[in-house]
Amino acid sequence: xxxxxxxxxxxxTATASTAALADINIGVSLALTGPGSGLxxxxxxxxxxxxxxxxxxKVNLIILDDATDPGKGAANARRFVTEDKVDLxxxxxxxxxxxxxxxxxxxxxTVQVAGSxxxxxxxxxxxxxxxxxxxxxxxxxxxxxxxxxxxxxxxFLGYTDAYGQQWLDAVGPMLDKAGIKLVGTERFARADxxxxxxxxxxxxxxxxxxxxxxxxxxxxxxxxxxxxRGYKGKIYQTHAAATPDLPxxxxxxxxxxxxxxxxxxxxxxxxxxxxxKKMAMDFVQKxxxxxxxxxxxxxxxxxxxxxxxxxxxxxxxxxxxxxxxPQFRSALRDSLETMGRTVFAHGVMNWTADDHWGYTLxxxxxxxxxxxxxxxx
Amino acid sequence: MPxxxxxxxxxYFPTRLSMDFSIASILLLDGMTNGAIxxxxxxxxxxxxTVTRVIFIPQGEFVAYGxxxxxxxxxxxxxxxxWLLLILATMASLMECIERxxxxxxxxxxxxxxxxxxxxxxxxxxxxxxxxPQQFPLGVQALLSVxxxxxxxxxxxxxxxxxxxxxxxxxxxxxxVGVHFAMTGLxxxxxxxxxxxxxxxxxxxxALGPVTLSGQTVxxxxxxxxxxxxxWLYFEKSLRGKALRATAVNRTGARLMGxxxxxxxxxxxLMAALIGALSGLLIGPTTTVFYDSGFLxxxxxxxxxxxAGLSSYPGALVGALFVGIVExxxxxxxSAFKEVIVFTLILPILLVRSLxxxxxxxxx
Numbered sequence: 001x002x003x004x005x006x007x008x009x010x011x012x013t014a015t016a017s018t019a020a021l022a023d024i025n026i027g028v029s030l031a032l033t034g035p036g037s038g039l040x041x042x043x044x045x046x047x048x049x050x051x052x053x054x055x056x057x058k059v060n061l062i063i064l065d066d067a068t069d070p071g072k073g074a075a076n077a078r079r080f081v082t083e084d085k086v087d088l089x090x091x092x093x094x095x096x097x098x099x100x101x102x103x104x105x106x107x108x109x110t111v112q113v114a115g116s117x118x119x120x121x122x123x124x125x126x127x128x129x130x131x132x133x134x135x136x137x138x139x140x141x142x143x144x145x146x147x148x149x150x151x152x153x154x155x156f157l158g159y160t161d162a163y164g165q166q167w168l169d170a171v172g173p174m175l176d177k178a179g180i181k182l183v184g185t186e187r188f189a190r191a192d193x194x195x196x197x198x199x200x201x202x203x204x205x206x207x208x209x210x211x212x213x214x215x216x217x218x219x220x221x222x223x224x225x226x227x228x229r230g231y232k233g234k235i236y237q238t239h240a241a242a243t244p245d246l247p248x249x250x251x252x253x254x255x256x257x258x259x260x261x262x263x264x265x266x267x268x269x270x271x272x273x274x275x276x277k278k279m280a281m282d283f284v285q286k287x288x289x290x291x292x293x294x295x296x297x298x299x300x301x302x303x304x305x306x307x308x309x310x311x312x313x314x315x316x317x318x319x320x321x322x323x324x325x326p327q328f329r330s331a332l333r334d335s336l337e338t339m340g341r342t343v344f345a346h347g348v349m350n351w352t353a354d355d356h357w358g359y360t361l362x363x364x365x366x367x368x369x370x371x372x373x374x375x376x377x
Numbered sequence: 378m379p380x381x382x383x384x385x386x387x388x389y390f391p392t393r394l395s396m397d398f399s400i401a402s403i404l405l406l407d408g409m410t411n412g413a414i415x416x417x418x419x420x421x422x423x424x425x426x427t428v429t430r431v432i433f434i435p436q437g438e439f440v441a442y443g444x445x446x447x448x449x450x451x452x453x454x455x456x457x458x459x460w461l462l463l464i465l466a467t468m469a470s471l472m473e474c475i476e477r478x479x480x481x482x483x484x485x486x487x488x489x490x491x492x493x494x495x496x497x498x499x500x501x502x503x504x505x506x507x508x509x510p511q512q513f514p515l516g517v518q519a520l521l522s523v524x525x526x527x528x529x530x531x532x533x534x535x536x537x538x539x540x541x542x543x544x545x546x547x548x549x550x551x552x553x554v555g556v557h558f559a560m561t562g563l564x565x566x567x568x569x570x571x572x573x574x575x576x577x578x579x580x581x582x583x584a585l586g587p588v589t590l591s592g593q594t595v596x597x598x599x600x601x602x603x604x605x606x607x608x609w610l611y612f613e614k615s616l617r618g619k620a621l622r623a624t625a626v627n628r629t630g631a632r633l634m635g636x637x638x639x640x641x642x643x644x645x646x647l648m649a650a651l652i653g654a655l656s657g658l659l660i661g662p663t664t665t666v667f668y669d670s671g672f673l674x675x676x677x678x679x680x681x682x683x684x685a686g687l688s689s690y691p692g693a694l695v696g697a698l699f700v701g702i703v704e705x706x707x708x709x710x711x712s713a714f715k716e717v718i719v720f721t722l723i724l725p726i727l728l729v730r731s732l733x734x735x736x737x738x739x740x741x
Contacts, residue, residue: 187713191670196407197708217572221665249574249665
């Protein structure tokens with residue numbers, strides 16, 4: 001209830017102030033209810049710490065709930081561009097919702113900064129920038145680590161959905177280039193009652209390492225299946241598994257697993273020369289000061305990075321045009337593309353005209369599960 | 378770095394491994410273990426369909442509810458299912474009151490009949506709220522979980538199906554779809570999006586040649602077998618079981634003989650929920666159960682029931698073991714197409730069944 005009231009108040013004050021032409025208006029659409037609310041609510045919490053002015057101009061955030069519904073997300077985006085005439089759209093945190101907003105934003109010539117990995121092909125993403133890491137960037141960290149560990153053969157055990165396929169598409173060529181042989185690809189679904197047949201097939205090929213591609217607590221079951229079949233090699237997990245749910249469900253069986261992760265939540269553990277160390281620590285410290293100890297969350301980290309990007313891009317765009325004009329909107333787009341290497345809590349970003357994913361390859365951090373905690377390797 | 382978003386197709390690398398006796402026996406055991414669970418759900422589906430003509434799609438939801446209720450009790454929290462149970466019981470009680478009052482116009486009698494659906498669920502709920510923080514041994518918590526979830530059965534029947542008893546199977550099927558969505562959504566609300574894995578009931582391993590038999594597998598087989606025998610005894614020997622069979626054969630005839638279809642329906646759903654909850658406890662230690670895991674498991678039980686023409690218990694048992702074994706071997710040879718293989722099976726089977734039986738069956 002309180003959240004709704006705050007939102008309403010925010011929306012009203014924001015709409016009322018659109019009249020003031022000089023203000024910068026940012027439309028934010030997040031999943032604050034529905035199945036994606038676990039992602040949207042932490043992002044919204046971080047936005048409470050968003051600065052009131054950037055580059056001397058007042059910034060208004062118009063936050064709307066898209067209820068994890070692509071239709072609602074598209075409607076929110078349409079409202080932003082027609083009624084609120086925003087300078088930029090932030091959201092959504094759910095891929096399907098953000099994808100539904102993309103067409104509206106690009107038609108209106110408004111930048112959309114998505115908090116989810118929207119898979120629009122290059123060329124069609126002229127107005128779309130993404131904050132999360134692509135699987136290619138994370139896959140790079142995995143393959144590099146495998147090379148260092150002397151891994152020669154790898155088995156793949158992944159979800160039968162888009163996440164599994166995207167990872168396979170991403171790491172396949174990299175493994176090839178590194179001279180690591182992919183000896184088996186097996187698939188499973190999150191709700192499967194057993195992975196015994198798949199595990200049996202992979203373990204009999206006996207690869208040096210097995211890459212498990214799954215998310216959250218769903219990542220534990222395949223690994224338990226492998227361990228159950230007596231697999232003694234290295235097991236790698238992806239960044240979607242880098243949550244406390246993996247050791248919670250997996251227990252002893254996931255000890256020693258290598259899990260690739262973004263740096264945002266690992267600030268205190270990173271080496272001093274890691275580029276994101278300062279930002280990651282700053283994010284965690286400010287977020288936990290506002291919302292309590294141990295509340296750090298990777299999705300809130302994306303909101304933090306959004307703020308970092310805005311603080312760099314808005315002053316650049318202000319030099320070229322006045323907020324509220326189409327010129328300012330395209331100036332914002334240009335400055336996001338040309339502002340160059342920017343250090344985020346989630347890694348090092350370098351958006352260019354050809355690359356709207358943008359994270360550099362220094363982004364992925366390899367961790368190892370030790371005593372049920374993720375320790376940076 | 379390669380350009381993003383460009384789909385790089387990776388050829389499918391089938392792991393080269395020939396089938397030999399040891400692999401076949403491991404797969405067979407895995408398939409039969411899952412098949413035993415599907416058998417229980419298939420039996421429940423057949424049971425519900427024959428007595429009430431409801432194609433009970435939410436059967437699998439009871440599996441997830443059972444496993445997750447135990448997981449909640451394990452962590453010392455009052456399971457969300459308890460609150461849902463109380464809400465459902467209140468709804469059932471109100472419906473009962475209003476219906477009685479409209480029939481007889483007698484308020485005290487209506488209130489008294491409204492008490493009946495409340496008694497057992499409220500008692501269970503109170504016990505659970507008291508027992509949740511006490512960290513009782515696993516066995517006690519398992520019993521409690523089964524009791525909580527089993528209590529859902531009659532309430533679901535009362536609230537969703539009872540007033541539609543005379544409707545066509547198609548209408549009842551549509552209601553089932555609705556109940557399925559409601560139960561999955563409520564599951565997400567009560568248990569959250571993450572999955573849980575329960576502790577094993579028996580941490581023992583036996584080596585049988587190439588196969589290692591875990592204690593949990595033994596329990597799955599033993600419980601499934603015991604339940605099947607109990608069901609058989611119930612329907613063959615007890616009066617109530619015979620009454621259910623009579624309802625299944627001819628509803629009007631059964632009513633003329635003084636068998637209440639309401640009571641039969643509720644009893645059937647109680648048994649279905651009980652079987653579902655037990656299945657949940659059985660698979661809880663072998664896999665991670667999510668709020669929506671039940672649907673696919675239930676659907677495979679349904680395929681088993683369809684193989685049996687939704688009418689024969691031994692047929693459902695054989696069908697379920699068949700589904701489990703096909704699934705295991707399918708996952709071994711082409712894991713990406715496992716579900717496709719299992720669910721495509723239903724097509725030739727339906728074809729054969731319809732060619733053989735023609736259109737003589739009055740119900741389907």
